[in-house]
Amino acid sequence: MASVQIDDLHLALGGNPVLNGVSLELADGECVALLGPSGCGKTTTLRALAGFVRGDRGEVRFNGRSVDGLPAHRRNVGLVFQDYALFPHMTVAENVGYGLRMRGQSRLAIKAAVGEALARVELSGFEGRLPAQLSGGQRQRVALARAIVIEPDVLLLDEPLGALDRKLRDGMQVELKRLQRELGITTLIVTHDQEEALSLSNRVAVMFAGRIAAVDAPAALYRRPPRADVMAFLGRANFLSVTIDPSGVSAGVLTPMGVRLRAQPPEAVRSPAAGSKARLAIRPEHVQVRRAEPDAQAGEFPASVADLIYRGALAEVLLQVSPAGDGPLTLSADLPAEGLNVQRGDAVAVRLPDEHCLIFEENGA
């Protein structure tokens, strides 16, 4: 086991900057998800940890010791590739035992360890199969067994569930989490799937354009993201252009709908100056919709239902708001699908609860 520090890592590939100062720490035994859109450099970060690429600047340390000079085969890192990269000419047992063979362990010790690793991923009895004879989910487990059997200091998972279908994915998600907890290996999961990131990790690091934009526990990051782009990437959000109350009274904001809200900027962000423009953000599940005359006193404003999108347990209600003097804007609200009493074209009263509104600076960061 090891702690991992990535310190101000810069890397350009073929003249294009890919990493622009990535800094991230993983505590011993911690599971961190590195989440970002494709091309943000998350896979390159993983490859730098594995030792396949080396930063132009900055440092990677395991347990406080720099590993920059260590080639991949001496890092003791367990890696699960996106397409699993199982050796097609070897059986399941040979695949899983490969790392131990490279470590010069005896045939007997390898056999025992392989058996144990396969049992952990519930693939006992598959020793003699070839990868081509396995299903996608089984291949994924073999890849996982192959990575953990060497008792790596760090486990790296590259889009581990990306190639599986929905149902398998949910099952593997639970299993991966159990394995990580049981083994207590320091783990970095690279993914572009926010749900995967939130559900699998102790902490989520959101990465944009070669830099870590935010790191926090999943729930905290979802509820109080420090930046507007992080909030938009991590789930869905409504954004409104607002003005910070020029009277400076109790940090309120004026919405285009003429409603005054007492929204707060996240702790990490300094408050925008009074009178300046800002962005207000609220998650769709927090937007309240009522079929009634809006009560301005209670902070409600009128809107009409432009569309309804059924999503199973929830229905997404698209609300058309026409603020005075401003162009029309659309808000999205998630309401429980059961007992939904609004229809397309209905006039409704909408409220944005203060406690769920976040304020970000105008430029988005």
Add this chain to the structure above:
Amino acid sequence: MRRSEWIENPLERLIAIAGWAAMLFLLFPVVFTTVVSFGAGELIEFPPSGWSLRWYAHIGEIHRVGAAVLYSLLIASCAGVIATLLAVGVALCLVRLPVPGKALIGALVTSPVAVPIVALGIALIQFFIWLGISFTWYSLLIGHLVLVIAYPVRTLVASLSLSNPALEEAAASLGAKPLVAFFTITLPQMKPGLISGFLFAFLISFDNYPISIFLVRGALTVLPIEVFNYISQNFDPTPAAFSTIYTLLLALVIVWAERRWSIISLSVASEGGPGGKRSDR
């Protein structure tokens, strides 16, 4: 043929007929030679008036046939092995390494296939004279190498392109040193390309007449030359008998190799060939 297998579309039927016609056209010389080899008469006749196996017993009458077979086997085996080994390096460099001028290297190595063989033969003669190298079995071998290396390069490039580079990274992450990873992971991935590349190189060399006729001197001789000499002086079916045996052996080897390693699919470089066992995405 069952009724359901009839092709309804007239265009498709036409294409099927053309396909069968092309196949018959290609097969005809082989069938002709085989039939002729069993003829009883003194001269080649088709169809033969009587049947006999006597021309098979007569194969030994081909001048120096024993020495020619041995030389041909020696040259073809050496050319096959050396060309395949060299081709491993070429293919690795073409597919995996960031080498500048890749396209040029690839074009040069495979160009002997496109150059008229007569020109290649003349060039080789001039080259050896210029270097002062005598015309013996190893200069013949070098000539054959130049000719055949294109084939293993092609099949090895195909198998390497089909194999997943992440496999080597996986091996490295599991603790394999680069050389160990090459021998345990990369090389096995190249196996179909190695086998088919060797077979093609061997067969092209074994079969080759034009390069050999330029480079063979003195006591040295190879099978195609002796067979051709025999044909130019005799009109009996002995060469047909020889060809039939040769064709049969060749067919057996190719069928076996195709069964075992799907070499034909690889040389056509179709996707999802034997090297294409990359894990599903």
